[in-house]
Amino acid sequence: MHNSLRFDNAKFEQIFHKQNNNIYGLAVALLIISLWAASLTLLLCLNVANFSSWLLPIVIAWQTFLYTGLFITAHDAMHGSVFQQNKKINHFIGSLAVFFYAFFSYRQLLKKHWLHHHHPASELDPDHHDGNSSNPIYWYFHFMKNYWSWNQFLGMVIAFNLANYMLPIAQTNLILFWIVPSILSSVQLFYFGTFLPHREPEEGYIRPHCAQTIALPIFWSFISCYHFGYHQEHHEFPHVSWWQLPAVYKQKADVSKAPSREGSTSVSINDRQPI
Numbered sequence: 143m144h145n146s147l148r149f150d151n152a153k154f155e156q157i158f159h160k161q162n163n164n165i166y167g168l169a170v171a172l173l174i175i176s177l178w179a180a181s182l183t184l185l186l187c188l189n190v191a192n193f194s195s196w197l198l199p200i201v202i203a204w205q206t207f208l209y210t211g212l213f214i215t216a217h218d219a220m221h222g223s224v225f226q227q228n229k230k231i232n233h234f235i236g237s238l239a240v241f242f243y244a245f246f247s248y249r250q251l252l253k254k255h256w257l258h259h260h261h262p263a264s265e266l267d268p269d270h271h272d273g274n275s276s277n278p279i280y281w282y283f284h285f286m287k288n289y290w291s292w293n294q295f296l297g298m299v300i301a302f303n304l305a306n307y308m309l310p311i312a313q314t315n316l317i318l319f320w321i322v323p324s325i326l327s328s329v330q331l332f333y334f335g336t337f338l339p340h341r342e343p344e345e346g347y348i349r350p351h352c353a354q355t356i357a358l359p360i361f362w363s364f365i366s367c368y369h370f371g372y373h374q375e376h377h378e379f380p381h382v383s384w385w386q387l388p389a390v391y392k393q394k395a396d397v398s399k400a401p402s403r404e405g406s407t408s409v410s411i412n413d414r415q416p417i
Contacts, residue, residue: 167383168225171215171235178208178242185319186311198318202326205319207365209243209327214368214384216240220252223383244324245297246289254289259380262340263352269336278337285332334366339373351377360388 185205193201218224219236226232233248240246254268261267268288271281302321305311339353348354356363356371363369370376372387375394382390 165225165227167218167223168231168235170383170385171218171224171239174208174211174215175235175239175242178205178212181205181208182319186305186315188315190312190314190318202318202323205323206326206330209323210330210367212239212243213327213331214370216243216246216248216251217255218383219248220255221380223381226381243327245294245301247291247293251289259377262350262377263342263347269340276341278333281337282329282332285336286328330367331370335370335373339371353377355391357391363388 182205185201190198215224216236216239219232219239222229222232224232224235236252237248240248240251258267258269263270265273269285272284275281298321302316305316305320306313334356338356342352343354351374353373353376355374356366358366358371363371368384369387370384372391375387375390376382379390
């Protein structure tokens with residue numbers, strides 16, 4: 143492994159085995175989906191005129207954070223870590239999360255995401271820039287073009303108009319608490335989950351993952367993008383749930399400081415694939 147980081151397989155298996163034999167992943171996923179649904183339902187029913195000027199941005203940021211959680215939940219499902227005991231339940235939760243997020247096709251996202259893991263920072267990587275410009279703005283729009291579809295747009299338009307004309311929901315509420323947070327969360331996911339971890343360092347990419355870790359303090363790492371800044375760790379151990387990535391980062395750091403032992407092994411993406 144690069145920089146002689148050798149992650150003790152036995153230590154990692156302690157984390158992975160514990161994750162395999164509980165329902166934490168399912169519980170966390172259901173909690174995020176429930177919080178998002180309850181929050182959106184409440185916000186759509188409130189009178190925006192009663193919001194103070196300082197409260198409205200906070201509420202939008204909160205709903206944006208929950209939207210990001212929906213996608214992170216689906217992402218964990220793509221790696222089989224929401225509910226490893228039952229793949230059908232695992233993928234159902236993932237499908238539900240991306241449908242609520244923006245009418246995405248879970249199956250299509252799954253195919254593209256594994257292309258990203260197998261061919262990071264290449265022309266086969268749907269998350270990478272177009273090869274001409276790594277400017278974050280151009281990269282973001284190229285990124286969105288690879289994932290957005292007219293079917294999604296049509297679905298959003300139909301849902302918006304049904305909610306606006308068939309239900310007692312103000313158009314302002316739909317825009318502020320449904321449309322705006324979903325767009326902002328796409329920016330959040332791109333910036334903290336794609337651009338920062340996968341932009342090319344001055345010394346060039348470190349193969350095979352072409353990813354780097356943005357090791358923020360735990361609280362800010364969670365707030366920024368559900369610990370997705372620990373991106374090198376995610377690519378090395380894709381089955382690890384988002385909330386366990388800081389623990390993997392810490393164990394890697396501890397192992398790198400300890401004297402190397404014969405027989406210590408590293409684990410890569412090719413060792414484990416859920417699909």
